[in-house]
Amino acid sequence: MPTTAVAAAEREALCDTFERVGPDAPTLCHPWLTRDLAAHLVLREHRPDLAVGMFVPMLSERLEREQSELGRQTPWPELVDRVRSGPPAWHPTQIGRIDEAVNALEFFIHHEDVLRAPEGFTPRVLTPEVEAGVWVALKRMAKVLFRKVDAGLVLAAPGHGRIALKPPSKHGSVTVTGAPGELALLGFGRRNQADYEARGSQAALSALASAPLGA
Numbered sequence: 001m002p003t004t005a006v007a008a009a010e011r012e013a014l015c016d017t018f019e020r021v022g023p024d025a026p027t028l029c030h031p032w033l034t035r036d037l038a039a040h041l042v043l044r045e046h047r048p049d050l051a052v053g054m055f056v057p058m059l060s061e062r063l064e065r066e067q068s069e070l071g072r073q074t075p076w077p078e079l080v081d082r083v084r085s086g087p088p089a090w091h092p093t094q095i096g097r098i099d100e101a102v103n104a105l106e107f108f109i110h111h112e113d114v115l116r117a118p119e120g121f122t123p124r125v126l127t128p129e130v131e132a133g134v135w136v137a138l139k140r141m142a143k144v145l146f147r148k149v150d151a152g153l154v155l156a157a158p159g160h161g162r163i164a165l166k167p168p169s170k171h172g173s174v175t176v177t178g179a180p181g182e183l184a185l186l187g188f189g190r191r192n193q194a195d196y197e198a199r200g201s202q203a204a205l206s207a208l209a210s211a212p213l214g215a
Contacts, residue, residue, distance in 0.1 A: 006133030007099045010107035015084040017114050023076040028113040028190055037110060038079045039071035045087040104137040108181065109188050116193045123195070126181055135160045135180035138187065141215065145187035149174075149211040151204035155183050172201030174208050189214040 023035035032040070043066060071079070086094075093099040108130075115121060126134070135157055138145075142163050146153055152173025155163040157180045166173075176183065178196030185194035191213070198205055 005100075006130055006137065007093075007103035007107055009130060010104070010111050011084065011086065014107055014111040014114065015080050017111060018080045018083070019077075021114060023071075023079070025114065026117040027110075028117050028193060029110075033071075034114060035071035035076065035079065036067060037113065038083050039067045039074070041110065042070060042079065042082045043067055045091060045093070046082075100133075100137070101140065104133060105141060105184055105188070108134055108137075109184065109190070112181070112185060112190070112193075116190070121193075126179075131180050132160065134184055138180055138184050139163055142187060144215055145213055146211070148213070149208050151200070151207035153204075153208070157183060169204075171203035171207050174198050174200030174204040176208070187213055 018034055018038060021034060023033065023038075025034045027034060027037050029037060029040075043063070047066070074082075093102050115124060138155070142155060142165055146155075146165050149166065150169060151166065151171040152168035153164075153166040154173065154175045155165065156175055156177040158177070160180055176186065176196055176198045178186070178194065182194045182196050185191075186196055189212070191209075198208055200208075
């Protein structure tokens with residue numbers, strides 16, 4: 001699988017997991033259950049007029065209401081099929097390279113949101129192709145995800161490379177080492193479920209630990 005296929009592969013894998021765990025399984029997007037997460041993904045692709053509520057506070061209440069109704073009124077197999085079938089024909093992510101840019105981390109992270117929600121979860125082993133694709137996607141988004149860290153910052157993924165995001169500041173710098181998927185989870189704010197090692201000055205470590213992360 002080329003690295004450009006991560007979005008499609010993770011969409012399929014997430015839908016397989018949805019079918020396995022059912023509509024009422026927990027996710028890391030608390031208080032969402034899997035039915036809420038699936039509804040979120042459907043609205044994100046089919047209702048851009050509502051999806052803007054993710055970024056515009058005054059519209060967020062309407063988005064939450066529509067999402068809740070969709071998740072509870074749509075039969076679970078139908079809802080999963082809508083996620084699996086992807087966006088409508090007019091949507092830009094019908095183009096492969098746009099889909100990869102927009103959705104590789106979206107579907108990877110949300111798949112992990114389901115897999116890692118149960119206590120005592122066992123992390124899955126990613127294929128080299130998925131791991132490489134996640135790294136490519138992370139390089140595109142890392143500056144946005146970690147923009148609020150008030151310290152020098154380097155991400156290091158053994159076997160893949162390094163991303164120098166911020167030069168040393170008055171707080172010094174920190175190097176965060178982990179597999180690409182773990183660094184992506186950290187970048188999207190799943191720090192308590194991600195497996196990584198951070199080394200640097202105490203001030204820089206504190207800056208990383210306290211920074212709001214995510215897009």
